[in-house]
Amino acid sequence: xxxxxxxxxxxxxxxxxxxxxxxxxxxxxxxxxxxxxxxxxxxxxxxxxxxxxxxxxxxxxxxxxxxxxxxxxxxxxxxxxxxxxxxxxxxxxxxxxxxxxxxxxxxxxxxxxxxxxxxxxxxxxxxxx
Numbered sequence: 001x002x003x004x005x006x007x008x009x010x011x012x013x014x015x016x017x018x019x020x021x022x023x024x025x026x027x028x029x030x031x032x033x034x035x036x037x038x039x040x041x042x043x044x045x046x047x048x049x050x051x052x053x054x055x056x057x058x059x060x061x062x063x064x065x066x067x068x069x070x071x072x073x074x075x076x077x078x079x080x081x082x083x084x085x086x087x088x089x090x091x092x093x094x095x096x097x098x099x100x101x102x103x104x105x106x107x108x109x110x111x112x113x114x115x116x117x118x119x120x121x122x123x124x125x126x127x128x129x
Contacts, residue, residue: 015114020104045101
């Protein structure tokens with residue numbers, strides 16, 4: 001399962017070994033125990049990867065075989081590729097902009113997307129130094 005946690009300035013991508021259904025069920029139980037509202041909505045989330053990032057072409061080829069209904073790639077411009085994921089937005093209300101996005105696909109694709117995102121973060125931090 002991939003979990004995207006959004007902040008005011010960025011987001012953080014995690015690869016979790018837990019099943020999506022188990023994670024959502026635990027969130028429901030937690031919300032019940034602490035008397036908190038919980039809103040789960042099917043939606044999409046997107047993030048950018050550099051077009052020239054090593055492994056992007058492998059991702060293209062992998063998605064031709066697996067997970068094409070969950071992951072879509074689109075070229076934004078000469079520098080970035082948009083990765084769009086199908087999944088679920090989990091928050092305390094339908095109006096809340098704070099929350100997490102979760103999705104599930106093949107383990108191989110999840111791990112590869114996570115690795116690419118980590119590499120993009122490393123490259124971005126090197127450029128800003």
